[in-house]
Amino acid sequence: MDESDNKATQATAEDYFVPADAGSRHTIFPGVQIQTMAGNQIMLSLVTFEPDSQVLDHAHPHEQVGMLLSGNLEFTVGGITKTLGPGDKWRIPGGVRHAVKAVNGPATALDVFNPIREDYL
Amino acid sequence: MDESDNKATQATAEDYFVPADAGSRHTIFPGVQIQTMAGNQIMLSLVTFEPDSQVLDHAHPHEQVGMLLSGNLEFTVGGITKTLGPGDKWRIPGGVRHAVKAVNGPATALDVFNPIREDYL
Numbered sequence: 001m002d003e004s005d006n007k008a009t010q011a012t013a014e015d016y017f018v019p020a021d022a023g024s025r026h027t028i029f030p031g032v033q034i035q036t037m038a039g040n041q042i043m044l045s046l047v048t049f050e051p052d053s054q055v056l057d058h059a060h061p062h063e064q065v066g067m068l069l070s071g072n073l074e075f076t077v078g079g080i081t082k083t084l085g086p087g088d089k090w091r092i093p094g095g096v097r098h099a100v101k102a103v104n105g106p107a108t109a110l111d112v113f114n115p116i117r118e119d120y121l
Numbered sequence: 122m123d124e125s126d127n128k129a130t131q132a133t134a135e136d137y138f139v140p141a142d143a144g145s146r147h148t149i150f151p152g153v154q155i156q157t158m159a160g161n162q163i164m165l166s167l168v169t170f171e172p173d174s175q176v177l178d179h180a181h182p183h184e185q186v187g188m189l190l191s192g193n194l195e196f197t198v199g200g201i202t203k204t205l206g207p208g209d210k211w212r213i214p215g216g217v218r219h220a221v222k223a224v225n226g227p228a229t230a231l232d233v234f235n236p237i238r239e240d241y242l
Contacts, residue, residue, distance in 0.1 A: 087141025
């Protein structure tokens with residue numbers, strides 16, 4: 001292995017650490033913005049909800065879990081609805097339909113997907 | 122399918138939603154406590170660090186990503202050290218050695234593992 005091979009396989013700080021202001025940004029529904037970071041098989045998606053914004057009912061093959069960081073979300077998963085507060089968590093198996101609405105003001109959540117959602121890169 | 126079969130396969134609110142105060146708790150190092158929630162292939166681990174507490178250098182086959190929720194962490198991954206603040210993120214491929222120390226007071230982080238860490242159930 002020559003020096004160029006060695007450099008090509010050498011991990012850098014950017015491989016391991018991603019600053020708070022970095023990441024891929026998408027507006028996925030009106031008033032709902034995400035900022036994502038992809039690992040190999042895990043994707044983080046930091047979601048900000050404007051008041052009364054909503055993610056409409058949908059499903060995807062990826063497993064999704066997450067935690068509410070601030071505010072309140074009215075979450076419907078597989079036909080079951082619950083209003084969540086900070087620190088509450090969810091786990092949605094792949095293929096299960098779900099919808100979310102911000103209630104009582106804005107909200108922030110951290111979603112996690114496995115595998116990577118290519119549409120959020 | 123009789124009624125009992127139907128009930129056995131019917132998801133409940135507890136399958137999808139986990140309250141903030143629930144979850145499996147472990148003290149993994151002195152002053153470092155975790156509270157975990159397992160999905161199918163993804164595990165969330167909410168980590169609280171007392172001031173100056175540390176997770177000693179180790180590795181595991183699971184991929185690990187995470188986000189700092191509060192405080193500051195001095196994170197070393199694969200020999201690269203960086204001091205992180207709230208919102209900063211990390212991604213650690215399986216098998217890469219890493220260590221963490223809380224600096225400037227207490228800290229809270231959300232770690233994510235794939236697959237599930239059976240030792241944290």
